[in-house]
Amino acid sequence: MTPPDDASFLREAIQLATASVAAGGGPFGAVIVRQGQVVGRGQNTVTRDCDPSAHAEVNAIRAAARTLARPHLDDCVLYTSCEPCPMCLATSLWAHIPRIVYAASHEEATRAGFDDTPIALTLYGAPSPAACTCLHHHPLPEAAQPFDAWLAKQDRVPY
Amino acid sequence: MTPPDDASFLREAIQLATASVAAGGGPFGAVIVRQGQVVGRGQNTVTRDCDPSAHAEVNAIRAAARTLARPHLDDCVLYTSCEPCPMCLATSLWAHIPRIVYAASHEEATRAGFDDTPIALTLYGAPSPAACTCLHHHPLPEAAQPFDAWLAKQDRVPY
Numbered sequence: 001m002t003p004p005d006d007a008s009f010l011r012e013a014i015q016l017a018t019a020s021v022a023a024g025g026g027p028f029g030a031v032i033v034r035q036g037q038v039v040g041r042g043q044n045t046v047t048r049d050c051d052p053s054a055h056a057e058v059n060a061i062r063a064a065a066r067t068l069a070r071p072h073l074d075d076c077v078l079y080t081s082c083e084p085c086p087m088c089l090a091t092s093l094w095a096h097i098p099r100i101v102y103a104a105s106h107e108e109a110t111r112a113g114f115d116d117t118p119i120a121l122t123l124y125g126a127p128s129p130a131a132c133t134c135l136h137h138h139p140l141p142e143a144a145q146p147f148d149a150w151l152a153k154q155d156r157v158p159y
Numbered sequence: 160m161t162p163p164d165d166a167s168f169l170r171e172a173i174q175l176a177t178a179s180v181a182a183g184g185g186p187f188g189a190v191i192v193r194q195g196q197v198v199g200r201g202q203n204t205v206t207r208d209c210d211p212s213a214h215a216e217v218n219a220i221r222a223a224a225r226t227l228a229r230p231h232l233d234d235c236v237l238y239t240s241c242e243p244c245p246m247c248l249a250t251s252l253w254a255h256i257p258r259i260v261y262a263a264s265h266e267e268a269t270r271a272g273f274d275d276t277p278i279a280l281t282l283y284g285a286p287s288p289a290a291c292t293c294l295h296h297h298p299l300p301e302a303a304q305p306f307d308a309w310l311a312k313q314d315r316v317p318y
Binding site for chain 1: 205206209210211212217220221224225227228229230231232244245246248249250252253254278280281282283284285288289290291318
């Protein structure tokens with residue numbers, strides 16, 4: 001089994017996030033990795049697909065579960081360009097994903113107009129989950145690129 | 160606008176849940192209602208579709224958003240056969256659904272082997288969300304039917 005290369009897989013998630021903006025989607029990307037291989041990729045397609053559940057992480061989880069032909073991803077890692085929201089975290093927990101690595105913090109997403117704090121407060125009663133030991137922050141300088149691309153896009157569709 | 164008929168729409172959600180078991184899915188059903196009309200239906204298809212996100216409520220939300228061609232359902236009500244899990248709640252909040260009515264409690268789902276308490280404890284630090292005023296419990300005698308059908312099914316696929 002190949003040892004995890006967090007920075008490399010996170011860069012792929014960030015590239016997907018930046019490419020998503022150019023494609024008319026939201027500035028988020030994610031990959032699911034099993035034994036050193038990407039088995040699912042996702043971009044935020046909420047407005048492109050008219051689907052409020054179509055965050056990058058959920059799309060990547062759906063893709064990986066389809067690839068592996070099973071709904072549980074116990075042996076996989078989720079790499080995501082940004083700290084996952086409550087929906088994406090809960091989906092990851094149902095999928096039994098034991099490790100989630102993210103680049104940008106949710107404070108950085110807020111700068112670009114994406115604030116999931118109201119949802120966290122409604123559900124958690126706090127900005128962060130109570131006891132989610134699977135979450136790991138791996139900061140990278142390029143983590144800001146998707147949000148910069150989003151803010152620079154004149155015809156972006158906010159949601 | 161037709162006044163809401165909670166029991167009638169909940170019964171439709173419960174019928175979808177019972178039919179889901181017969182079709183090889185999980186014992187959960189949901190409908191999304193706008194101005195007295197059903198605009199989206201969902202059943203639990205986690206194992207049928209190999210999709211950990213395919214809970215009845217998420218499937219109904221996706222269907223309604225497709226029907227209405229918009230990701231936000233501010234003018235809709237979600238009726239679900241059972242108390243929504245953290246993933247379904249978070250998806251409903253992203254979809255801006257202002258009112259959720261459910262029949263069975265999550266304790267009743269636990270009887271049939273579906274326990275989302277570990278996920279709630281990880282995220283909320285408690286079995287229930289902190290401040291979710293949109294949630295309404297409307298108990299009905301037939302709310303147990305989908306779980307009874309599930310437990311009676313010899314070839315059920317647990318997950």
